[in-house]
Each structure stands twice: as C-alpha cells, then as structure tokens.
Amino acid sequence: MRIIAHLDLDAFFCAVEELYTPALRGVPFAVGGSPDGRGVVASCSYPARMQGVHSAMPMAQAIRLCPNLRIVPHRRGAYTQASRQVMAKIREITDQVEQISIDEAFFDLSDQTDAERIARDLQLDINQTLHLPSSIGIAANKLVAKIANDYGKAQKRDGKPPRAFTVIPAGKEAAFLAPLTITKLWGVGPKTAERLAEIGIRTIGDLAAQDELKMLQRFGQVGYEITRRARGIDKRGIVTERETKSISQETTFSKDTRDKGELQQVLRKLSQKVCDRLQKKGFVAHTVKIKLRWSDFTTLTRQTTLPTHTDESDVLIQAAQKLFNTHWQGRPLRLIGMGVSGLESANQQIGLWDHDWEKERHVEDVLAKIKEKFGDDAIKRGAK
Numbered sequence: 081m082r083i084i085a086h087l088d089l090d091a092f093f094c095a096v097e098e099l100y101t102p103a104l105r106g107v108p109f110a111v112g113g114s115p116d117g118r119g120v121v122a123s124c125s126y127p128a129r130m131q132g133v134h135s136a137m138p139m140a141q142a143i144r145l146c147p148n149l150r151i152v153p154h155r156r157g158a159y160t161q162a163s164r165q166v167m168a169k170i171r172e173i174t175d176q177v178e179q180i181s182i183d184e185a186f187f188d189l190s191d192q193t194d195a196e197r198i199a200r201d202l203q204l205d206i207n208q209t210l211h212l213p214s215s216i217g218i219a220a221n222k223l224v225a226k227i228a229n230d231y232g233k234a235q236k237r238d239g240k241p242p243r244a245f246t247v248i249p250a251g252k253e254a255a256f257l258a259p260l261t262i263t264k265l266w267g268v269g270p271k272t273a274e275r276l277a278e279i280g281i282r283t284i285g286d287l288a289a290q291d292e293l294k295m296l297q298r299f300g301q302v303g304y305e306i307t308r309r310a311r312g313i314d315k316r317g318i319v320t321e322r323e324t325k326s327i328s329q330e331t332t333f334s335k336d337t338r339d340k341g342e343l344q345q346v347l348r349k350l351s352q353k354v355c356d357r358l359q360k361k362g363f364v365a366h367t368v369k370i371k372l373r374w375s376d377f378t379t380l381t382r383q384t385t386l387p388t389h390t391d392e393s394d395v396l397i398q399a400a401q402k403l404f405n406t407h408w409q410g411r412p413l414r415l416i417g418m419g420v421s422g423l424e425s426a427n428q429q430i431g432l433w434d435h436d437w438e439k440e441r442h443v444e445d446v447l448a449k450i451k452e453k454f455g456d457d458a459i460k461r462g463a464k
C-alpha cells in the first residue's frame with residue numbers, strides 16, 4: 081500500500097510577484113507577455129481568474145475580459161529560486177520526490193506513520209516560512225493524487241488561493257473518479273474525448289465500466305491504458321532526480337578483444353538491458369552514448385541526440401551501433417558500454433492534455449500485460 085502526495089503551488093508566479101510587490105495582493109493581475117505582441121498569460125492571480133482569465137490565454141484576450149488587469153513581466157530567476165526552496169522542504173521529509181514542473185511535485189509518504197499530518201505541516205510550513213500558498217492531494221497513486229489535488233483546487237472559487245487539501249482514502253479511487261468528466265483523466269485530450277463521446281463515454285465512470293480488451297481493440301493501446309486509469313489503477317513509482325539523469329551499462333572483457341562480431345553482439349545485449357530498465361522505469365530517452373576503453377586504458381565516450389524521446393529498443397540499439405561503427409577502428413577493447421540520458425518520464429510527456437497516445441508505448445507491452453492477466457487465448461481473441 082502506497083501513499084503518494086501531489087503538491088502544487090497556487091498561482092505560483094503570481095504568489096512570488098506578491099512577495100516582491102505586496103500591493104498586488106487581492107488585485108487582478110497576470111504574469112506574462114505584453115498584449116501588443118503575441119504575449120500570453122503565464123499565470124494569473126485568483127481575482128483575475130474570477131473574471132475569466134486563465135493561463136495560456138492570449139494577453140490581449142485577458143485584457144478584454146478584465147480591463148483593469150495589471151500585467152507583470154515574467155521574472156524567471158525569482159521563480160526558480162522560490163521553487164528550489166519549496167522542493168528542499170519536501171526533500172527534508174523524504175528523498176522520494178519527483179518534481180514534475182517548477183511548481184509541482186509528487187512525493188512518497190508510504191513510510192510515514194501519519195502521512196496526512198506530515199503533509200498538512202508541510203503546507204503550513206511553506207505558507208509560513210516562504211509565504212507561498214499551496215495545495216496538496218493525497219492518494220494511493222500518482223494519478224489519483226494529482227486528479228484529487230486539481231479537484232480540490234477547483235472547488236474553491238472565492239478569488240483567494242485555494243490552499244486545498246484533498247485526501248482520497250485507499251479503495252475509494254474509482255468512486256472518486258467516476259463522476260468526473262473524462263478529460264480530467266491523464267492521456268485523454270479533446271480529440272480522444274470526442275472519440276469516446278461518440279460511443280457514449282463522457283465521465284471517467286463511463287469509461288471504467290468498459291471492457292478493457294474491447295477498448296484495446298477499438299482504440300489501440302490508449303484504450304487499454306485509459307480504461308485501467310479510469311478505475312484508479314496506476315502503478316508508476318516516484319521518479320527521483322538522481323535516477324532520471326541517465327541509465328547505463330558496461331562490460332569489461334576478461335581478455336581485450338577486437339572481434340567485431342563479438343563486440344557488436346555485446347553492445348546489442350548491453351543496449352537491450354539499458355532499454356529494459358528504461359521501460360521498466362517508465363522513461364523515454366533523448367540521448368544515446370557509447371563508451372569504449374582501449375587496452376592502454378584511454379577511454380572514449382561519444383553520444384548522439386535522437387530526433388525525439390523514445391524507449392523503443394530498435395531505435396536505441398541502432399543509434400548505439402552507429403556510434404560504434406563510426407568510432408571503433410579495430411583496436412582491441414578492454415571495455416564497452418552503452419547508456420542513455422536526457423530522460424523524461426513517459427507520463428510527463430503525456431502531461432498536457434492532447435497527447436498522441438498511440439505512439440507512447442508499444443502495443444506488445446500491453447499485449448504482454450493482458451496475456452499475464454487473461455492467458456494466451458485472450459490475446460488471440462483480442463488482437464485478431
């Protein structure tokens with residue numbers, strides 16, 4: 081049983097601006113670009129939200145909705161600094177912290193004796209010492225913790241920071257999600273929502289009631305994944321920063337070798353191992369590197385950046401082999417290694433609402449899961 085918390089600072093950029101300019105408190109204002117150019121609202125104060133302004137809206141439109149809107153230029157350094165202070169406070173509680181944006185993080189409270197109390201104290205501490213309002217959602221997994229927090233924040237619309245605190249008890253995930261509109265679910269953007277509406281699915285509960293194999297047949301892997309999510313199932317762990325930097329694997333030969341066939345085979349095996357770990361952790365990688373060490377201990381590392389983030393083994397193995405073929409000129413090798421970096425959690429890429437899910441993961445991966453659950457026959461029927 082896990083206890084995951086999701087913390088989100090309330091109108092973060094605006095809250096930081098209010099620290100510098102207290103006169104902004106209680107006033108409709110927005111941080112962002114000028115309305116003359118193509119400026120958009122990066123963040124807006126709660127009084128501005130009351131008048132219909134929201135983030136990502138063109139600033140010109142925001143001014144039309146809220147003529148007395150004050151515009152404050154973006155001040156990146158200050159936000160980064162405040163963000164670091166907040167994240168440091170979370171890390172005092174646990175090292176199992178996954179920062180997903182400048183003002184949002186998941187953290188694992190499973191080992192705490194009183195998770196709710198610790199989270200409440202954290203919220204209070206951030207408010208009292210850093211003067212930043214925040215909201216927290218707590219649930220048995222990341223998916224539900226995040227949706228719970230968004231839900232809790234949306235309940236308060238009084239022109240003040242919500243400072244919400246929402247807990248979904250274990251076992252109540254599906255019941256909590258059921259009445260919510262389908263677009264609240266990660267991975268369901270407007271396009272997917274439209275397709276779902278065509279077959280009468282409008283709430284998360286409607287989707288949860290579907291047969292996941294039928295959804296797989298109809299919508300591909302996205303259908304399977306979102307049906308499981310609709311039931312509140314999400315097994316992804318916390319992805320800490322240290323782990324996200326890179327994944328690599330290397331082999332030192334017992335005897336130096338210049339057998340090209342052998343070297344290529346070993347490189348392929350190492351790459352496959354790296355790829356397995358990448359997929360297991362739910363990451364996609366942007367950079368592939370190889371490491372070669374000659375008999376005299378001199379070491380060469382070479383890397384290449386892929387056109388897009390991926391966890392596809394074929395793509396990663398090919399990139400490693402291309403590097404090897406380019407940089408190995410036949411000298412005996414003592415060590416060979418392969419690694420990936422520039423990692424992002426696959427869910428971070430889903431993050432925004434209209435993601436092309438079909439590309440996100442391999443169908444085989446899903447088929448394997450189904451096989452595990454329903455046996456081989458299910459696959460034959462389902463994949464026909």
Ligand SMILES: [Mg+2]
Nearest residue numbers: 088089091183
């Ligand atoms: Mg926020």
